[in-house]
Amino acid sequence: DQQVKQNSPSLSVQEGRISILNCDYTNSMFDYFLWYKKYPAEGPTFLISISSIKDKNEDGRFTVFLNKSAKHLSLHIVPSQPGDSAVYFCAASRNNDMRFGAGTRLTVKP
Amino acid sequence: DAGVIQSPRHEVTEMGQEVTLRCKPISGHNSLFWYRQTMMRGLELLIYFNNNVPIDDSGMPEDRFSAKMPNASFSTLKIQPSEPRDSAVYFCASSSRGSVSYEQYFGPGTRLTVT
Numbered sequence: 001d002q003q004v005k006q007n008s009p010s011l012s013v014q015e016g017r018i019s020i021l022n023c024d025y026t027n028s029m030f031d032y033f034l035w036y037k038k039y040p041a042e043g044p045t046f047l048i049s050i051s052s053i054k055d056k057n058e059d060g061r062f063t064v065f066l067n068k069s070a071k072h073l074s075l076h077i078v079p080s081q082p083g084d085s086a087v088y089f090c091a092a093s094r095n096n097d098m099r100f101g102a103g104t105r106l107t108v109k110p
Numbered sequence: 111d112a113g114v115i116q117s118p119r120h121e122v123t124e125m126g127q128e129v130t131l132r133c134k135p136i137s138g139h140n141s142l143f144w145y146r147q148t149m150m151r152g153l154e155l156l157i158y159f160n161n162n163v164p165i166d167d168s169g170m171p172e173d174r175f176s177a178k179m180p181n182a183s184f185s186t187l188k189i190q191p192s193e194p195r196d197s198a199v200y201f202c203a204s205s206s207r208g209s210v211s212y213e214q215y216f217g218p219g220t221r222l223t224v225t
Contacts, residue, residue, distance in 0.1 A: 031211075032211050032212065036216075041219075042218050042219075043114070043217050043219050044153075044201070046213040049212070049213060093210065095209075096209065096211070098155055098210045098211060100152055100153040100154075101152070102152045103152070
């Protein structure tokens with residue numbers, strides 16, 4: 001069962017604009033959420049996280065928003081840069097259980 | 111720091127052969143994780159260790175898979191015998207947080223092809 005879903009397999013954005021990547025989850029018991037970025041032939045790299053007690057966490061150009069009632073989180077990248085082109089995975093965890101989404105491929109066009 | 115090191119980067123083997131994947135975690139990290147990534151199932155946690163002790167191996171697909179961590183700087187994932195459906199990218203990750211829940215540092219992965 002897919003407890004974490006990224007319904008958009010790909011997203012294309014112009015350089016300088018905002019990129020919004022979305023993620024939905026089904027298990028309301030998840031209490032920690034993460035975003036990873038993955039370049040080809042490399043392992044995923046941790047990007048940003050958020051605890052379920054918060055609804056927003058910001059780190060430079062990256063902001064994660066959590067809407068617990070909707071079981072939805074999103075990653076905003078502003079402004080988007082060509083180097084942001086990668087596959088982005090969201091993940092949700094509780095205790096010793098971590099689930100990943102299938103990923104969204106972001107392409108930032110110059 | 112060299113990061114998480116995995117070897118080999120690519121492995122091609124024939125069905126029925128034994129395959130051993132290796133991982134060296136980041137020095138000082140006390141948790142180590144093995145993941146498998148496939149097109150069908152995405153990224154799945156197979157097993158993780160805390161302080162060299164296996165904590166949860168419920169993700170290991172079947173008895174053909176085994177993992178060991180003889181010391182804090184080395185772990186292996188073994189498949190014996192290998193089957194074509196084991197073809198995937200296998201990632202090792204490590205963490206200093208002692209839990210699967212928090213940020214982990216991934217190695218570059220081993221791409222396994224079983225023919």
